[in-house]
Amino acid sequence: MTSVWVNHVEQGRISPFDRGLAYGDGVFATMRTACAHQTAAVLYMDLHLQRLQQSSQRLGIQWQANDLLIDQLLSLAKAYPDHCIKLVLTRGEGGRGYQAPDIAKLTEVVSVHPIPSHYAQWQQQGISLATSPIRLxxxxxxxxxxxxxxxxxxxIKTQPLIANTQDWLVLDTDGWVIESSMANIFAIKEGQIFTPAMTHAGVSGVMREQMIDQLLTAGFAVTTKPLRYEDICSADHIFITNSLFGVVDVNTIDQFQFSRWTLTSRFRQVLSVDLP
Structure with a gap:
């Protein structure tokens, strides 16, 4: 049974009238735990919580992580190293139809999950993508x-993957490249690094932001801008990022092949995201 807490109650229940269930009225974070130098931690926890707070504000939900939640996350990191913690925040019950209540009683759901075992293999071998027929x-x-x-x-995930591919490349309805189905994407061409803008679709992941920061610190030029399919497929190297597998090379997209970037492993170490 998955370990789960609803408003800090273990195996607690969620109301069938919760707005997260009824309307998807909320936000979530997927965080990785780790144990380094005998110290348990939630990797980039402060950044995940900041993003949750900022996203909540954009939805008109006033939320900030309190000490009880932070202590719970740190305790779970100690009990479950190299796991995934999912934190779901909803507006709770109330309101008339779609209209949100004037005063919201929020719901917090915390659950712990194993990291998929194949992610370590992805880090070592890279993956292949196929372009999804479904657009954002x-x-x-x-x-x-x-x-x-x-x-x-x-x-997107209900579509059966093409043989020898592990994930989908996803475009939006105007044909701009956005992400893979589960990760942000970066392209390297002639030493320049590009990543799609997230101004109209997609998720700007915490690992994406950390990767950009580390690339800039290392002296690389990083450009965030709208990218077409041909921009991605003419690149020399492609990699994807998310909070669980960190940084993974892309070997092929459809019929296009890419060499693995020699610095991918180095940045995984810098970001402390190597999987055992």
């Missing part, structure tokens, strides 16, 4: 957030 809608009011409305990703 453009909605700047929600772009960048990890909100609970994930039906587009559900539809």
């Amino acid at each position: 809608a453009r909605q700047p009011l929600l772009a960048g957030m990890k909100h609970l409305n994930r039906l587009e990703q559900v539809l």
